[in-house]
Amino acid sequence: MSAGIIDLFIIGGGVNGAGIARDAAGRGMSVVLCEKDDLAQGTSSRSGKLVHGGLRYLEYYEFRLVREALIEREVLLESAPHIIWPMRFVLPHSSSDRPAWLVRLGLFLYDHLGGRKRLPGTRTLDLRTAPEGAPIKTEYRKAFEYSDCWVDDARLVLLNALDAKQRGAEIHTRTACTSVRRNGDLWDIEMTDTGTGRKTELQARCVVNTAGPWVNDVIGRVAGLNSRRNVRLVKGSHIIVPKFWEGRQAYLVQNPDKRVIFINPYENDLALIGTTDIPYEGRPEDVKADANEIDYLIKSVNRYFKQQLTENDIVHSFSGVRPLYDDNAENPSAVTRDYIFEVDAVNGKAPLLSVFGGKITTFRKLSEHALEKIRPFFPAMAPGWTSKGILPGGDMPKADFDQFLGDLRAKYRWLPADLAKHYARLYGTRAHELIGSAASLDDLGPSFGKLLYEREARFLIETEWAQTPQDILERRTKHGLHMTPAEREVFASWCLSQSQAA
Structure with missing residues (x-):
């Protein structure tokens, strides 16, 4: 354990916490991160495994977020080519869903908003003759094909933590932060090893709360403070089945409720299908896919594909809780995927920075913005560097x-x-x-x-x-x-x- 006073104490070992630890350590700051479970054990390992701009967010006028995500897609592709790679997505068109002109407009913006460099652009497919149309029902004759990227989400978190450690940060897994309390210009911190119960105390100049679904719990129970903001928990579930088409392409299908479902090749011979968007009010630790969600995903696939899936095809299912910033949207699918920061400080000292929302694709930019938020408390902080940084193993x-x-x-x-x-x-x-x-x-x-x-x-x-x-x-x-x-x-x-x- 670090002796003396550290600069940054980070609560939460998901993608945002690991990303901030890496960025801060690379700027020469002393950093300790604690995670009550394993790295990426919560939301950050239960995503759809995509680095993407968020095509459907254009419908909700999230242009800033989509542009940032598209730019980050290129940055991350360069930083970790072993765990992130391009993937083509085939979007069959149905006249009963979004009109073709609207889809074309969205894809045009998608191709041009983010300064695309390495990925090929959109094209139109005739499903009657294109090989990508072979598994699709014959009533669907046209499709649009566009680019995004695949990511191993849990390893993305791990590599950020590993890079942070190599740059001097301390990473403590299965270690709960049981108390943070202001003491003048510093924070008194208590960590507890969840296996042995051993307690460790330290002091920090700044606390960063990246606890995801537990962000409000950290503010209230752990820090004894109040917040003006809240997270809105939305459950997203996926199913895994044997892959039922030829080729490396993924598919994106539309539902009558306007949601879209990804059907992605996974682990060579499997397919990953998701996700749902369901309001969630239980304990994040208890989340799991329910029968209605599984039925919804199977019906979404069967609407478009010749091969009809049943529950017997499911190899595995998983569910995660997305800690979205609560913007009071009625529809869970319309809740912003953008991120918000809250800084609580007293007399310009001992700040607590809490992170609400965010998505895997924008974690690096979120980390950069988080450190800019606390720059006034650390005027000698070095400039950002991660836009050109390579994650461990990516130096090819x-x-x-x-x-x-x-x-x-x-x-x-x-x-x-x-x-x-x-x-x-x-x-x-x-x-x-x-x-x-x-x-x-x-x-x-x-x-x-x-x-x-x-x-x-x-x-x-x-x-x-x-x-x-x-x-x-x-x-x-x-x-x-x-x-x-x-x-x-x-x-x-x-x-x-x-x-x-x-």
């Missing part, structure tokens, strides 16, 4: 993932192609660190199933704060989707033995 020549993968396979010829791609996708250039001196598959240790070998699991425990089977199988990787119940049970026993040995 020309941000060319395919070239890097080819070089990796050439260097480790004994690695099977699917395992080489897995290491390249998740770890980028850090794959060399993971593989180390291994010269054969045997050197990677026992296999727990599919592509998970002991060496990777140890690497995640030693370098990425992983502690539990869920940390490894669900957030650091997606191995759990491809393992049998028996394989997962064996792996859980291995994890338990590692924790006991430690």
Whole structure:
């Protein structure tokens, strides 16, 4: 633990907290981040896995947000080409939904608002002849195809935290912030290890509240203050099914209620389908997809595709709570995805900066804006730097993932192609660190199933704060989707033995 007084104490290890920790540490500030669970265990690992401008936000006149998101899409693509990559989205047109001229106008703005550089623009498809039309019902004859990007959301959080640590920040997972209280110009802070109950005290000049769904709880219960603002909790659920079309393209379909549903290729042979927008009033920890949401998503797909899905096709489902800034919109889909800051300070000292709202695509810009908000309290703060910063593992020549993968396979010829791609996708250039001196598959240790070998699991425990089977199988990787119940049970026993040995 840092000795003396630190500059920034951050509550919450989601994408915003990790992004602010990284940015601040890179400016030379002393930073401590605490997260009561695992990194990205809440909202930030339960998204639709997209870095996108938010095409549908144009309908709600969120032009500033869409422009910022489109610009950030290009920045993030350069910073992490191993976990972020381009994807083409096919939007079948139905005359019973939005008129074609409105869709074309929206896509024209989408192509030009954000200074698109690397991604191809929109085109019109004849679904009767284009291969992308093969899985679509014959009554849909026209579609529009446009670009956005895929992201491994949980690893995006992890890489920001890892970069923050490499720049001097302290990251404490499974550590709850149990109290922050002003003491003159400083904050007295108490953290509690959720496993051992051990308490740690420290002092900070500024507290940053990026607790997401718990942001108001931190302001009230933890800090003992009041806020003029609130978050509005909206539940978004997804289902995962076996992939039922050929090609790498994703689909975006419209519903009569004007919501849109993404149907994206996932983990090579699966499809990720979502999301819903449901007001939520329960505990964020208890959120899960309900039967009505699952039925809604299946019907949305079946309206457009020849292959009809049933509940029996579902491999997995998950749900997350989006902590949106409450702008009093009646329709949950119309609630702004923009972010708002609140700064509470006394006599220009000991600020508490709370973050309301936000989305994964704009986390880097949000982090930059957050530090500008507290610049008056830190006049010697260095300027922003992350617009050109590369996340760990992303330092590939020309941000060319395919070239890097080819070089990796050439260097480790004994690695099977699917395992080489897995290491390249998740770890980028850090794959060399993971593989180390291994010269054969045997050197990677026992296999727990599919592509998970002991060496990777140890690497995640030693370098990425992983502690539990869920940390490894669900957030650091997606191995759990491809393992049998028996394989997962064996792996859980291995994890338990590692924790006991430690």
